[in-house]
Amino acid sequence: MAASTDLGKDNIKQLLFKMSVPAAAGMMVMVIYQMADTFFIGRWVGTLGLAGISVVSPLILMIQSIGMSVGMGGAALISSALGGKNRQKANEVLGNQVIIAVGLTIIAVGIGFFFERELLLFFGANGDIYPYAESYFNIILWGMPFLTWSMVVNNAVRSEGHAKTAMFAMVVPSVCNIILDPIFIIGLDMGMEGAAYATLISYFIGFFFLVIFFLRGKTHLSLASKYLKYQQKIVNEILALGSASFARQAASSVIAIILNHILFEHGGEVSVAVYGVVSRLFLLATFPIIGLGQGLLTICSFNYGAGKYQRVKDTVTNGIKYGVIVNSIIVVLVFFFDEELTSLFTKDQQLIQESIPAMWGVMAALPIITIGITASMFAQALAKARDALLLTLLRQLFFRIPFVYIFSHFWGVTGTWVSFFFSDLVSIAFAAVYLKRELKKLSKKISISDE
Template sequence: MTESANKLGTEKISKLLIKQAGPATIGILVMSLNMIVDTIFVGQWIGVLAIAAITVVLPIAFLISSIGMGIGIGGSSIISRSLGAGNSSKAFLTFGNQVFLTVILAITFVIIGNFFSVPILNLFGAKGDILPIASEYFKVIIYGVPFLAFAMMGNPVIRAEGKPKFAMYAMMVPAVLNVVLDIIFIKFFNWGMWGAGLATSFSYMSCGLYILYFFLSSKSELKIIPKNFKLDAKIVREIVELGGVSVVRQGAISVLMIVLNYSLFKYGGEISISVYGVINRVMMFAYSPVMGVSQGFLPVAGYNIGAKKNDRVKETIKKSVLFGTLLGTIIFIGILIFKVEIIRIFTDDVTLLENTPNAMLIVFLATPIVTMQLVGSAYFQASGKSLPALFLTLLKQGVFLIPLAYILPKYYGVTGVWWSFPIADIFSTLITVIVLKREVDKNLK
């Protein structure tokens, strides 16, 4: 279709991965600041309970916006393979279906979220003094979620076009805006949680509008064409099968948050939820390079699978795992050395500073091996095999982490919650290695 897309099938794999994963990593890193900045500012300027409130609310927003992410990843897999096979018309039709599905579904779920806000917040752990603060925050950011959903749909599509830098810019815009608006709304206007929510909502809007601008401009080969909004049953089914993996993953994360917040509140009270709030923000930022590798892997693997270049696909798997493992090791060493300094960025609260460092170290113990999980499920998404992709996606959160986070605290208290993370990572990685090796030996000879 274009020179940018065609390079995915000819350029050196290591160069392609760096070219794709680099901007994806930077974009994810900067996008993570949307959540991290909120946590830092509310922790420093509003209080510890505000951190707990954000910890409860953001998984709800991301569950709704994950609809866009699922449609984006599922559709981008089809687009990458279509471009690799030289079928541009299918790529265009797929994109049109993605746009229509995202807009309709995101708005529908936002309406539902508005009508049932209190029951939903209660379900996700907004207990005691956390509820009124969480409610104030949620009722503002919910209006920015459709824009976030559209952005999360468009981002993997831009990478599928072979233009990762534009995908990176789309994720940088809202992070910068969020920092500026947080300072203005919280520090100077003293608008509290409402101001933090307004800043986040505006940042989501800016991200969605930037993505829309890209697809309307001459920079994009994939255009928003109304006639392509007409849903094609076969394409929609494939988008749902492949993208459903990402939605189910976020759904599993949301169920995990319900279980975690239940266990943390029961065995450690509000302060334990705040401790996890800090750890969770650090995880979002620290795992960005590893997630960037898996995001960079998708278009490269998808294009070469479509072009039936098996040697390049195998090389992409090996080098992605190697790069990600190296990055994961560096991340863990950084956490080990600077854990206290990292926590001080978020808060000076004595109780949090006492309880968070050791908990964070335990949670990050298996970081060097998490890339294997991400690349394993990404390979099956890229190849259009939804069932094994779904299975591998659910391994960590659904099969291991949720049960462990519920059972271990019964015997070890809050410490059991922290140990559930590395245990789940180890078992998930071992199973992923077995499944992926069998697939490669069978179909990539």
């Protein structure tokens, strides 16, 4: 239970490795299980199945964003409270996270069932895609409250310094999903429904894994009923800090809606399926920087709360350096094995050939995306909710959407993929300016504290 105190003492480089690698490993396994869904559906259900997944994924992501935003917003508060040795505040934050995340998710699930057809059509279930999307969505929706609860508690566990436990909380259900996919999809010949049931069961398993962790008492945090009391002030803090994470996830869903409709208009079901493949590969390529960002947020929040500003600055500068190096290597590997990667999901040669240039456009700016993610996580860590939200919206909405519309209007499907690269360049330039300014402010705090 003393794991959290290491956040203020360990060597920064070692600490980044210690906190980020388990987070990245957990993300990697989660991505692999999403890719497993895509792999088995692509090969045993077909192109329309891939298109169905492409439509449902952003809709599910929208609901998941509740758990992600509440989880990461509260994690920053918990780390800061623990850094200031205020365990009571940390537990109150966790209790309010659980209340609002589960409550909002249940409402979202109800809306999902009641307006199912309208939502699926809005998200791009056009033509023959609809029945495939519907069969998957009907089942997966039942597991959302368990998933958002797990996302909240997992972030809380990581914020205390239990990085390995947080990793296993993602790995265990993901491995179960990978095992169950071929059993349900191929062995029981259940197609899209089989993939959905495999995922649903994995959500339950992830939930029970974290329940058992808390019952064993190996944490300073508590889910006791005395902490499950709604406090408006704490809820406001959680939602404010979590707004950037929510915007990040919700914006991805908005982009997916737009892309599904634009791609269907210019290229039909195949182009929608291409987006399903490329989005999975992008998740695979970005899991290291997402893990690094989560580790960075935890370390910065704790040390900022403890008044150790030099450690905060060192964490940011080292995080950017390592992120750029790792992402550069990933881009080279992805481009070198582009055809092999896209061939994992389908035997359709048209789909493979259309996926390759799409992948190039989406991933070209990956090395410098590190700067944008670091800037947003840094703002969250320092409880600068408005800054974190703005940085997220700049990349995902303010630049991405106009660029997609403009480029697709003139160059069709090809322009759609190229727009990703240019919108990333512009938004990351803004993030770099912001980060440089904030690090100067931090340097002044360091000088004052030294005096």
